[in-house]
Amino acid sequence: MNEAAAAVSLLRGASAAAAEVFKSILTRGPITRIDIARLTGLSQAAVTKAVAPLIGAGLVSDQLESQRDGQPGRPANPVMVVPDALVFVGIKVNADEIVGVATDLTTSILASDRRPLRSTNLDIVVDAIEATGTTLVDLLGVRAERICAVGVTVSGDVDAHSGIVRESAIMGWTDVPLGKILTGRLDRDVLVENDVRALTIGEHWFGVGVGTASFAIVTIGRGIGSGIHVNGAVVEGAYGVAGEIGHLPLTSPDRICPCGRRGCVEAVAGTPAIVAEVSRGHGKDLSIDEVLDLAHRGDPIAVRTFEQAATVIGTAIATLVNLAGPELVIIGGEAVSDFDLFEEHLRAAYAEHAFGAASRCRIVTRPHTFEDWARGAAASAIRRLAENRI
Amino acid sequence: MNEAAAAVSLLRGASAAAAEVFKSILTRGPITRIDIARLTGLSQAAVTKAVAPLIGAGLVSDQLESQRDGQPGRPANPVMVVPDALVFVGIKVNADEIVGVATDLTTSILASDRRPLRSTNLDIVVDAIEATGTTLVDLLGVRAERICAVGVTVSGDVDAHSGIVRESAIMGWTDVPLGKILTGRLDRDVLVENDVRALTIGEHWFGVGVGTASFAIVTIGRGIGSGIHVNGAVVEGAYGVAGEIGHLPLTSPDRICPCGRRGCVEAVAGTPAIVAEVSRGHGKDLSIDEVLDLAHRGDPIAVRTFEQAATVIGTAIATLVNLAGPELVIIGGEAVSDFDLFEEHLRAAYAEHAFGAASRCRIVTRPHTFEDWARGAAASAIRRLAENRI
Known part of the structure; x- marks a missing residue:
């Protein structure tokens, strides 16, 4: 058994308390044992006891650069993870592209591949996923030995427990046992997760969500999705579905969604719906680039269509905020690069419908690159290992 | 300092681990120390250490009726709270009535008063709240010495941290520092909480929510509200507002809500909106009883109005379910007694808009009496003490 495999099996066998300690070090480190005790409610003795085997397995270090000459092992000395100890692969499946990254324990990218x-x-x-995996292994060289899990994310209704993609409108898939198929093909531990939930996990553990008590990520573009983080974790849904902001019935019933339902947000505000509406108005098939160009040049049909989409998205965000009351909403997704077309009407609709003090929730944008989505996939695999889940 | 005051100060000074142990005993007891360790992730030694002072303070007992002759203190012996150790007062403020109860530590009612x-x-x-408090003290007799906190609940945007009712449409209040006023008048520790959130806390700690990973309560009637329980706790809202299902923008903008916003659920499905709509249809002012009677007798205007209200409520529940993905939705509130007028269209709209596997969430009804609401108020005061919150 190599060092990485030994570390993985230590984490898999960890007690709930030891897992909490590792999670604190992973997401909050460098952190002192005293602060870990405060954060987890465990005694300092219990923390010290949990940290020792993590150091022994090479997952955690108390030999920080700044304290190389100090005395290791003292409770006031901060500990932190050894990022290189383990390698994870994250793969985001889009309708037209596979984006893969290999990352360390803190989702820093070591290698990437798009096809x-x-x-x-x-x-x-x-x-294609297998080819991406092979390329990443080649790029990693000897470090490939430390790969311990693969996270794969897909848009739609994904059951992370069984690895089944139950419904993905964008992929046109129903009840696809993707986890099982890929475990066989890649000969690795594979976790399949909803893409937006994975992005939210990544932001919570390693991004803007660290230290934020509650937040939501809303992604706009081809699909409209969200991940909601409250009460210390991403909302998973009792049946594996949550955060489906694109399928809230907030528009007219005569708008049919790609999912087959009536009046969904995505039926007006998804990129395909916007392109179809502007094409209809101009009496010819336009591309998304042509539609964006028309809107930026002030074409009334295109401008009105984006305004309608923005109003629906703003109303949907107010709906999410009125129910979940997060501290912060982060808008991401590929359409964020054209946020100027959405901003005014989105914010107006949000202000109109956000209820009472919930409206203090700030709305910010953050351009997530495709690699950030793949990092989210890696983050969900890291979380599964660290939390001993599923 | 009497025994109850000593117990309260023990709980207030408890470590996070000790608070977790007490919470496990309170909500899951009778429970063995072994099971507490399993539930909390603490070591058995830590659990035993935390239980001892709770027994010493008379809050917890390991002398169950069934094991009086056994050997106390053994890890396999179950422990449970001593319900009588502390007394709490819960008061629900309605627009036309105050409902108060005094309860033990498990929200069993010891005395009640309505005015x-x-x-x-x-x-x-x-x-009126003060008079209810005085009456409850009289009814309790010597047990009144054990009152350690008062929970008061009001519909609307309530900031439990500051005790300020920021906005309550039903009461016509804005920024009322109710907590401060009542603390002075009652000379007790007073917690002010949103009424539906308190009901959800009560169900989670002492009701249907025990052992359910996630659930939501949706109340229908004069106001439409909800409490959402996910990731181990009721969603509080970063700014004190969450679960505002009555103010989701799911109806036509020409329907103006009592809150002043357009298109809210409550503007169509709240009892006052239903009564106004049927009255308008019949060209005269009708009472709620007359409206219910018309609907039960098949009057087309009344039937259609209830169908519209039911469709909006079902759509709102689908919206909540698509975002939060709970295991179970419990419909309560005073209108549940006429659920036959809502059920068909409510379930149809829910089925139409619930997304993917989220639709497996079951919808059940549960008639909450007014005293149940007041018990919820007591439950939030119990939780604050047990969790050392605010």
Whole structure:
């Protein structure tokens, strides 16, 4: 058993208290044992006892650069993870592309690979994921030995426990046992997760969410999704579905969503709906780039269509905020690069419908690159290991 | 210092681990120390150490009726709270009535009092709360010495941390420092909480929510509200507001809500909106009883109005479920007694808009009496003490 495998098996066998200690070090480190005790409610003795085997396995260090000459092992000495100890692979499946990264324990990228998809046919997608995995292994060289898990994310209704993609409108998939198929093909531990939930996990553990008591990520673009983080964790849904802001019934019933339901947010505010509406107005098929160009040049049909989409998104965010009351909403997704077309009407609709003090929730944008989505996939694999889940 | 005061100060000074142990005993007892360790992730030694002072203070017992002859103090012996150790007062403020109860540590009712309110004027309400408090003290007799906190609940945007009712449409209040006023008048520790959130806390700690990983309570009637329990706790809202299902913008903008916003659920589905709509249809002012009677007798205007209200409520529940993904939704509130008028269209709208596997969430009804609401108020005061919050 190599060092990484030994570390993985230590984490898998950890008690709930030891897992809490590792999680604190991973997400809050460098951190002193005293602060870990404060954060977890454990005694200092219990923390010290939990930290020792983590140091022994090379997962954690108390030999920080700044204290190399000090006395290790003292409670006031901060400890931190050894990022290189383990390697994770994160893969984001889009309808037209596979984006893969290999990261360390803190989701810093060690290697990356992107490859186009000819179609969303399952065999083609699985082949492409395998090819991306092989490329990442080649790029990693000897460090590939430390790969301990693969996270794969897909838009839609994904059951992370069983690894089944139950419904993905964008991929055209229903009840696809992706986890099982990929575990066989990659010969690794594979976790399948909803893409936006994974992005939220990544932000919570390693991004803007660290130290924020509650937040939501709303992604706009081809699909409209959200991840909600309250009461210390991302909302998973009792049946694996939550945060489906794109499928809130906030628009007219004559707008049919790609999911088949009526009046969904995505049926007006998703990029395909916007392109279709502007194309209809101009009596010809336009591309998304042409539609964006028209809107930026002030074409009334395009401008009005973006305004309608923005109003629906703002109303949906107010709906989320009135129910979940987060501290912060982060808008991401590919359409954020054209946020100027949305901002005014989105904020106006939000202000109109946010209730009472919930409206103090700030709305910020953050451009997530495709690699950030893949890092989210890696983050969910890291979390599963650290929390001993599933 | 009497015994109850000593117990309260023990709980206030408890470490996070000791508070977790007490909470496990309170909500899951009778429970063995071994199971507490399993539940909290603490070592058995830490649990035993935390239990001892709780027994010493008379809050917890390991001398169950069934094991009086056994050997106390053994890890396999279950422990449970001594319900009588402390007494709490819970008061629900309605627009036309004050409902108060005194309960033990498990929200069993020891005494109760109801009195009508002539108006929602603050002085009148505070006087009535004080009179209810005095009556409960009289009814309790010597047990009144053990009262350690008062929970008061009001509909609307309530900041439990500051005790300020920021906005309550039903009471016509804005920024009322109710906590401060009542602390002075009752000379007790007073917690002010949103009424539906308190009901949810009560169900989570002492009701249907025990052992349920996630659930939501949706109340229908004069106001439409909800409390959402996910990730181990009721969603509080970063700014004190959450679960405002009555103010989701799911209806036509020409419907104006009592809160002043357009298109809120309550503007169509709240009892006053239903009564106004049927009255308008019949060209005369009708009472709620007359409206219910018309609907039960099949009057087309009344039937259609209830159907519209039911559709909006079902759509709102689907919205909550798509975002929060609970295991179970419990419909309560005074309108549950006429659920037959709502059920068909409510369930149809829910089924139409619930997304993917989230739709597996079951919808059940539970008639909460007014005293249940007051018990919820007591439960929030119990929780604050047990969790050392605010």
